[in-house]
Amino acid sequence: MIEVCLLGCGGMMPLPDRRLTALLYRYNGKMILIDCGEGTQLPIKMTGWGFKSIDAICFTHYHADHIAGLPGFLLTLGNSGKEEPLKIYGPPGLIEVVKALTIIAPELPFEIILIELSDGNLSTNYVGDIIIKSVPVDHTIACLSYSLEIRRAGKFDVQRAKKGNIPIRFWNRLQKGEIIEHEGKRYEPGMVLGRERKGLKVTYSTDTRPTEELADFCRGSDLLIGEGMYGENDQLDKAIKNKHMIFSEAAALAAKSHSKELWLTHYSPSLQNPDLYIDNAQNIFGNTITGKDLMIKRINFD
Amino acid sequence: MIEVCLLGCGGMMPLPDRRLTALLYRYNGKMILIDCGEGTQLPIKMTGWGFKSIDAICFTHYHADHIAGLPGFLLTLGNSGKEEPLKIYGPPGLIEVVKALTIIAPELPFEIILIELSDGNLSTNYVGDIIIKSVPVDHTIACLSYSLEIRRAGKFDVQRAKKGNIPIRFWNRLQKGEIIEHEGKRYEPGMVLGRERKGLKVTYSTDTRPTEELADFCRGSDLLIGEGMYGENDQLDKAIKNKHMIFSEAAALAAKSHSKELWLTHYSPSLQNPDLYIDNAQNIFGNTITGKDLMIKRINFD
Numbered sequence: 077m078i079e080v081c082l083l084g085c086g087g088m089m090p091l092p093d094r095r096l097t098a099l100l101y102r103y104n105g106k107m108i109l110i111d112c113g114e115g116t117q118l119p120i121k122m123t124g125w126g127f128k129s130i131d132a133i134c135f136t137h138y139h140a141d142h143i144a145g146l147p148g149f150l151l152t153l154g155n156s157g158k159e160e161p162l163k164i165y166g167p168p169g170l171i172e173v174v175k176a177l178t179i180i181a182p183e184l185p186f187e188i189i190l191i192e193l194s195d196g197n198l199s200t201n202y203v204g205d206i207i208i209k210s211v212p213v214d215h216t217i218a219c220l221s222y223s224l225e226i227r228r229a230g231k232f233d234v235q236r237a238k239k240g241n242i243p244i245r246f247w248n249r250l251q252k253g254e255i256i257e258h259e260g261k262r263y264e265p266g267m268v269l270g271r272e273r274k275g276l277k278v279t280y281s282t283d284t285r286p287t288e289e290l291a292d293f294c295r296g297s298d299l300l301i302g303e304g305m306y307g308e309n310d311q312l313d314k315a316i317k318n319k320h321m322i323f324s325e326a327a328a329l330a331a332k333s334h335s336k337e338l339w340l341t342h343y344s345p346s347l348q349n350p351d352l353y354i355d356n357a358q359n360i361f362g363n364t365i366t367g368k369d370l371m372i373k374r375i376n377f378d
Numbered sequence: 379m380i381e382v383c384l385l386g387c388g389g390m391m392p393l394p395d396r397r398l399t400a401l402l403y404r405y406n407g408k409m410i411l412i413d414c415g416e417g418t419q420l421p422i423k424m425t426g427w428g429f430k431s432i433d434a435i436c437f438t439h440y441h442a443d444h445i446a447g448l449p450g451f452l453l454t455l456g457n458s459g460k461e462e463p464l465k466i467y468g469p470p471g472l473i474e475v476v477k478a479l480t481i482i483a484p485e486l487p488f489e490i491i492l493i494e495l496s497d498g499n500l501s502t503n504y505v506g507d508i509i510i511k512s513v514p515v516d517h518t519i520a521c522l523s524y525s526l527e528i529r530r531a532g533k534f535d536v537q538r539a540k541k542g543n544i545p546i547r548f549w550n551r552l553q554k555g556e557i558i559e560h561e562g563k564r565y566e567p568g569m570v571l572g573r574e575r576k577g578l579k580v581t582y583s584t585d586t587r588p589t590e591e592l593a594d595f596c597r598g599s600d601l602l603i604g605e606g607m608y609g610e611n612d613q614l615d616k617a618i619k620n621k622h623m624i625f626s627e628a629a630a631l632a633a634k635s636h637s638k639e640l641w642l643t644h645y646s647p648s649l650q651n652p653d654l655y656i657d658n659a660q661n662i663f664g665n666t667i668t669g670k671d672l673m674i675k676r677i678n679f680d
Binding site for chain 2: 145177179
């Protein structure tokens with residue numbers, strides 16, 4: 077099972093009743109944070125999931141509403157007792173931006189590992205069993221969308237194991253993914269497992285226009301958390317100009333990518349009641365939900 | 379009349395139910411902000427006083443809970459339509475810190491004027507009719523306390539004006555503070571005004587140990603907003619170690635400086651209910667109030 081919490085749903089600036097868009101993702105004792113705007117440490121605290129297990133932050137881009145909360149977050153993370161390294165991923169410029177912002181958080185009890193991702197190609201990284209993929213998107217500055225994927229091995233296939241004369245004492249270790257060399261023979265998990273089963277994929281994509289590459293990237297998401305800066309269809313020109321999306325475009329992206337569920341987020345401060353425009357999305361992609369601060373979903377394997 | 383709003387009352391980190399300590403001060407169309415921690419733009423918005431008239435920020439020091447909100451604040455200030463320059467005051471290091479933090483707020487529609495204040499001596503600056511005084515205090519890094527003072531001229535003294543043969547047509551201009559040269563004579567406001575009357579003084583002093591110099595600096599404050607990191611008297615050792623104050627020390631400072639009223643603020647996150655310890659302060663200085671987020675006071679001239 078994975079758990080995701082949409083920490084906030086606002087774009088541009090925090091509002092008294094709407095926190096900035098960011099995502100906290102939890103699987104198997106590991107946690108990943110996507111974006112960290114001003115105040116993001118507060119909804120993290122409110123989840124009750126703790127800070128200490130946050131292993132990585134993925135930044136989409138370096139507009140303040142996505143990164144200004146970093147120094148305060150790092151200090152709070154330090155106070156949580158964290159000692160393991162923290163990985164920070166982001167588009168080129170990461171090293172310079174993090175170095176500048178941490179001028180006010182100069183002493184931390186853990187190491188920070190900075191990984192600048194390509195703004196030209198797809199990247200793949202790993203945090204425990206979580207596969208972090210990123211793709212460049214179409215915003216006013218270098219910007220990435222992320223997918224967090226968990227793969228799921230096939231079921232143990234007794235017939236196959238017997239047919240292949242795999243010693244029974246190795247079955248358990250092979251099922252767990254181990255490769256075993258014994259008396260000159262090599263045994264691999266694939267020899268005892270059936271076909272890989274469907275895993276889980278969550279995609280996070282704000283601050284972009286819809287593109288073909290992005291639809292490919294989102295393909296088959298169990299949950300797509302998508303850009304919904306404007307609700308009304310007649311705000312398309314503004315969305316094109318500012319490199320954002322209207323609700324109906326996010327819905328079309330969800331439909332095209334055969335995603336299972338769409339959460340709209342990253343609302344303009346001028347969009348006071350997103351629910352008023354939900355039809356604009358649901359007419360195109362039925363399973364659209366308007367994101368709210370601290371909305372949580374648990375997703376199980378099929 | 380001046381108006382002050384304690385924007386938050388927390389120290390170290392923002393909490394879901396407690397914003398970071400900062401002050402918004404308003405007089406005669408001018409506004410001054412003291413400190414700007416993560417999230418401070420939100421209570422400013424909630425005052426309804428607007429952003430555009432904020433002319434200056436005074437930073438006490440560069441710990442993150444006092445300055446991390448700067449980039450987001452500047453962007454919101456830019457969105458408010460501000461075009462006039464913004465003055466920023468703070469102890470040495472200001473230029474380096476502001477330059478670093480504004481890496482994520484690179485384009486603003488107003489000029490920023492940075493004024494580094496002495497961390498060894500008292501400084502005096504002016505924003506309109508507001509006199510900003512600062513004094514170095516005793517914290518773990520360079521840190522200042524501020525007082526914001528309004529002077530009040532004496533009453534118009536008709537007898538004096540007549541006695542001095544001041545032409546009646548100049549009376550009004552002299553009362554307003556103008557100096558007039560006419561037919562080889564020089565007329566000054568002092569020639570028509572009585573003795574200067576009592577003005578208004580608000581002092582803001584967090585993140586310091588109590589010192590003799592600080593008591594001098596706070597002298598005669600109509601309102602002293604003071605450090606109250608810990609409530610219990612037996613936390614004195616911790617306060618000494620971390621260069622903060624306990625409630626009773628802030629109260630002693632208010633008493634010694636003949637201040638009229640004390641607001642405690644900058645509570646440790648561990649201090650969940652400051653009201654439980656108010657007696658520790660009120661036994662020493664009766665007119666002590668525990669600060670709360672968005673507490674507003676209007677102070678009139680006598």
